[in-house]
Amino acid sequence: MGAIGVIALNAFRESLRDKILYNLVLFAGLLIGLSVLLADLTITEHHKMIADMGLAAINLIGVIIAIFIGISLVNKEIERRTIYTIMARPISRTFFILGKYCGLVLTLFVNLSIMLAVFLVTLWLYHVPIALSLFQAVQLIFVEILVVTAIALFFSTFSSSTLSAILTLGIYVIGHLTADLRSIAANSESGVMKTMVDVLYYLCPNLEMLNIKGQAAVGILVAPEYLMLASLYGMVYAGVLLSGACLVFQQRDF
Amino acid sequence: MDDIVIEDLTKSYASGWPGRPPFVALDGLYLTVGRGEIFGFLGPNGAGKTTTLKILLGLVRATGGRALLLGQPAGDVETRRRIGFLPESPYFYDYLTAEEFLGFYGQLAGLGHVAIAQRVTDLLSLVGLADARDRQLRKFSKGMLQRIGLAQALIHDPELVILDEPMTGLDPVGRKQVRDLILSLRDRGKTIFFSTHILHDVEMICDRVGIVIKGRLLASGRVDELVRQDHTQSVEIVCQHIKAEGNAFIHSLATRVLQQGQQCLIVLPSPDAVDAMVGEIRRQGGGLLSVTPHKASLEDLFFQEAAPEASRVQADSLTGRAF
Structure with missing residues (x-):
């Protein structure tokens, strides 16, 4: 096994032994269960409510795990000084960053799979049709989580955990609003405002592109080309951020 | 042949405030450690010992000068395959058991499963932790952590072992075990470079010592030579x-x-x-x-060299001239 694999598996093992993770997954299960109760309160669209809430719960918990484990991935190693013995081994800093990222992605993949399984069982129990569109939505949620993890990891290579969390959360929110902001700014007369929004638009990830939960809940499929393009976009964005994280980490003193 | 060569090594850290001079951690350090030698690196707190060790391992980049380990520039990734390192007051992945912990470092060093299994068993016995094989590190005492740290530094049977304050946190029995371990490593042809505050241990086991104060090497040589030549x-x-x-x-x-x-x-x-x-x-x-x-001891020499410089640094810091 290569160095990336060793680091990744260790990061995965660390997550598995962290009780917070189990609590979050349990919380996701509760949220999915809650969707059934809320659906009972609505007059119509029971099925849509259950699917909507389930997807939202998967997305929310996935992003929370990505941010809060992502920001501590590198920082914790430096603060606890565990990095000293790792970096004293024949492993490059780039491999360390990639290993850490892969470890968290593996953790998120397993968590997402568990949450998806709970979601599907809930749908089956309440006779909600399991549409292909739901899987498409989960696929793009996973891509979004890849991007968010990369953002968190990027910030954690040069800032504190708290600042990394704030910045990642900020980018996440802006990432869902860039398209809206741009259309609002288009009506503005201020050139500065337009330029600023344009910069944000091109700099921040367009996370709305990865959000198809609304249509997926009612069974509307997106074109396979869109799914592929959106996934590719997310992965390229994450790749660029990871490269940035590696570059910053190369220059750091411990 | 020298396993460690340090020439005119400097390291300064920006103060973070415009107009303030940078903090100089290393100020033109020269040092050599020969193959098969036990070298004790002495100095008070803040003298630059840990910074030197970090530069050697590539954890920190030098501002100037040159450092070679086993003939290769410090920080070279492949050379680290031949080096073992124990940091000061080590913190490890406390969710791992002793066996998993050593296995992890063995894998990072590129060892195969069979070699790892054998080395883990041998090293746990060597550091007296065979009974704690399946215990998580979070349940270890400070002394046990120090010993498992030593084991991880040796898991890949390195040629050069760098130890930062290896006696810290150990009781007299533990210190003796570490001393014996260092001596046995030297007997097997390994080079050991370690920093410490505990002069008694240095005097007992080191072939040569270096005294560093404020980033400069003030004295270096065999213990008996230093004590005889430099102190009346x-x-x-x-x-x-x-x-x-x-x-x-x-x-x-x-x-x-x-x-x-x-x-x-x-x-x-x-x-x-x-x-x-x-x-x-x-x-x-x-x-x-x-x-x-x-008979003059190394402690006398240490205080002779360190005390005037340390008091000057203290006076400087009180008047705001240093740091």
Whole structure:
């Protein structure tokens, strides 16, 4: 096994032994269960409510795990000084960053799979049709989580955990609003405002592109080309951020 | 051949405030450590010991100068395959068991499963932790962590072992175990470079030592050479039936005079004045009880070198000139 694999598996093992993770997954299960109760309160669209809430719960918990484990991935190693013995081994800093990222992605993949399984069982129990569109939505949620993890990891290579969390959360929110902001700014007369929004638009990830939960809940499929393009976009964005994280980490003193 | 070569090594950290001078951690350090040698790196807190070790391992980048390990530039990734390192007050992945922990570092060093299994068993016995094989590190005491840290530094049987304060947190038995371990490594041809505050241990096991103060090497060499060459031995004379009080001659030669009843202790700064002092004691009708040359220790040398510099640094920091 290569160095990336060793680091990744260790990061995965660390997550598995962290009780917070189990609590979050349990919380996701509760949220999915809650969707059934809320659906009972609505007059119509029971099925849509259950699917909507389930997807939202998967997305929310996935992003929370990505941010809060992502920001501590590198920082914790430096603060606890565990990095000293790792970096004293024949492993490059780039491999360390990639290993850490892969470890968290593996953790998120397993968590997402568990949450998806709970979601599907809930749908089956309440006779909600399991549409292909739901899987498409989960696929793009996973891509979004890849991007968010990369953002968190990027910030954690040069800032504190708290600042990394704030910045990642900020980018996440802006990432869902860039398209809206741009259309609002288009009506503005201020050139500065337009330029600023344009910069944000091109700099921040367009996370709305990865959000198809609304249509997926009612069974509307997106074109396979869109799914592929959106996934590719997310992965390229994450790749660029990871490269940035590696570059910053190369220059750091411990 | 030298396993560690350090030439004119400098490291400074920006103060973070415009106009303020940078903090100089290393200021032109020169040092060599030969193959198969135990080298003790001595210095007070903040002298630059850990910074030097971090530069050697590529954890910190030097501002200037050159450092070579096993003939390769410090920080070279492949060379680290031949180096073992134990940091000061190590923190490890506490969710791992001792076996998993050593296995993880063995994998990072590129060892196969069979080799890892064998090395883990051997090293756990060597550091006295065979019973704690399946225990998570979070349940380890400080001394146990230090010992498992030593084991991880040795998991891949490195040629060069770098230890930062390896005796810290160990009880006398643990310290003796570490000393014995270091000596056994030297017997197997390994080179050991370690920093420490505990002078007694250095004196006991080191082939050579270096004293670093404020980022500069103040003295380096064999312990016996340093102690013999750089420090004058004092001599203690015990005599009786003599009144040293008011004797200007005795007081002019002695650094300390202690009168206790009939007996008198006279401390001379060097053996040169012994003859004159013994002659004076006889002239005064006193009897000589003993003449004991006081063998200088590494501690004396350390304080001789470190104390003036340390007090100057302290004075500078109080007046705001340093750091």
